[in-house]
Amino acid sequence: MKSIVLIFPYFGKLPAQYGMWRASALRNPTVDFMFFTDADVEPAKNIIVHKMHFNDFREYIQGVLEFPIVLDRPYILCDFKPVYGEALQKYISHYEVWGYGDLDVVYGDIRAFLTDELLSKYKYFLGYGHLTLYHNDQDTNSYYKEIVPGYQDYREALSIHQQTFFDEYDHKGTADKWRDCRPDDCWLEEPFDNASKPKQSYHFNSLTRGWQQVIFEHIDNKLYMLRFNNGTLEKRESLYAHFQHRGFMKDKVTDYSHFLVTPGAIIDYPKHFVNMRLRWYCRKRTLMTKYYQWRDYIIWRLHLSYQR
Numbered sequence: 001m002k003s004i005v006l007i008f009p010y011f012g013k014l015p016a017q018y019g020m021w022r023a024s025a026l027r028n029p030t031v032d033f034m035f036f037t038d039a040d041v042e043p044a045k046n047i048i049v050h051k052m053h054f055n056d057f058r059e060y061i062q063g064v065l066e067f068p069i070v071l072d073r074p075y076i077l078c079d080f081k082p083v084y085g086e087a088l089q090k091y092i093s094h095y096e097v098w099g100y101g102d103l104d105v106v107y108g109d110i111r112a113f114l115t116d117e118l119l120s121k122y123k124y125f126l127g128y129g130h131l132t133l134y135h136n137d138q139d140t141n142s143y144y145k146e147i148v149p150g151y152q153d154y155r156e157a158l159s160i161h162q163q164t165f166f167d168e169y170d171h172k173g174t175a176d177k178w179r180d181c182r183p184d185d186c187w188l189e190e191p192f193d194n195a196s197k198p199k200q201s202y203h204f205n206s207l208t209r210g211w212q213q214v215i216f217e218h219i220d221n222k223l224y225m226l227r228f229n230n231g232t233l234e235k236r237e238s239l240y241a242h243f244q245h246r247g248f249m250k251d252k253v254t255d256y257s258h259f260l261v262t263p264g265a266i267i268d269y270p271k272h273f274v275n276m277r278l279r280w281y282c283r284k285r286t287l288m289t290k291y292y293q294w295r296d297y298i299i300w301r302l303h304l305s306y307q308r
Helices: 018-026 054-062 074-087 116-121 174-181 274-281 286-307
Strands: 004-010 031-037 047-051 097-101 105-107 124-128 131-135 212-219 222-229 232-237 240-242 258-261 265-268
Touching: 004 074, 004 131, 018 047, 018 105, 018 212, 018 258, 054 074, 074 097, 124 174, 222 240, 222 274
Parallel strands: 004 031, 004 097, 031 047
Antiparallel strands: 097 131, 105 240, 124 131, 212 222, 212 258, 222 232, 258 265
C-alpha cells in the first residue's frame, strides 16, 4: 500500500469543524496527518504533532528558497503549500505520497478513491487547496519552480505583501500549470463536494457535483451526500466535503460513529422520525441566504469606507 501523509501547518484557534475533521481522519488509519502547530492538537496513531511557533515553521520554508520570502502571517501560508514537499523532507522522506488540505472538511473513505493504482500512475492529484496530493520525488516536488510563460513566477508570488493564490486554480498558479502543462501526470477527477458559501446559498449546494439542498451523512469511514429528489432520498458517496466560510457551525455530536453535517450544525444521526428530519435538514433556506448576502455587502461597504 502506498504511504500517504497530509501536512497541516496550523497556528491559532482551531476551526469549528475540527471535531468532525479529526473523527473522519481517525477513520482513515492508513493515512497519516502531520501537524506543525501551536494549537492544542492531541496526537494519535495517525495524527502526528510537531509543536512549534509560526516563525519556526517559516524558517523551514525560507531554508529552501534562495530569496527573502514574505510570510508574515499564517493566513498566507496557502501560497506556500507547494513548497512543503521540499521544505519538510526531513519529516516526510519515507512517504511515497504527500499532500496538504484544510481543516474545514470531513473525509470519507480516502483509500476507496485514491487507490494504489491511481497513486502509482499519476504525480499530481485533485489540485484544490482543501485536498491536494503529490508523488514524493524531486521532479514533482520542485515543479512549482518551473518558469512557464503566462503562469505565476514563484519568486514573485512568494515575495510580495499580498496573497497570490499561488496554489489554486484560475489564478495561473501551480494547479493551473500542472493541469495545462502536464495533463498526463494529473488525476483531476472531482469525487468530492465543495459546499456553497452562505452568501451563495445558506443551504448546501455541491458546487462540484451539482446536487442542491443536500446534507452529509458520515457513518464509520464512509461519507455520503444526501438529497431528496421528487420525494425519494438519494445518496452519493464522497471522498470529502468542504465547508468554507462556515465558522458559525455548531458541533453537537455525541457519537462520531454516525453523524450528520447540516448547514448550521454537526449533529448526531437521528434515531426517530428519520425521514421527516432528513427532509427538514435538506430544506431550502432563502431568508438565511439573503441575510448573509446583505451581511457581506455591508462588510464590503465598510471596508471601502475604511480604505478611503
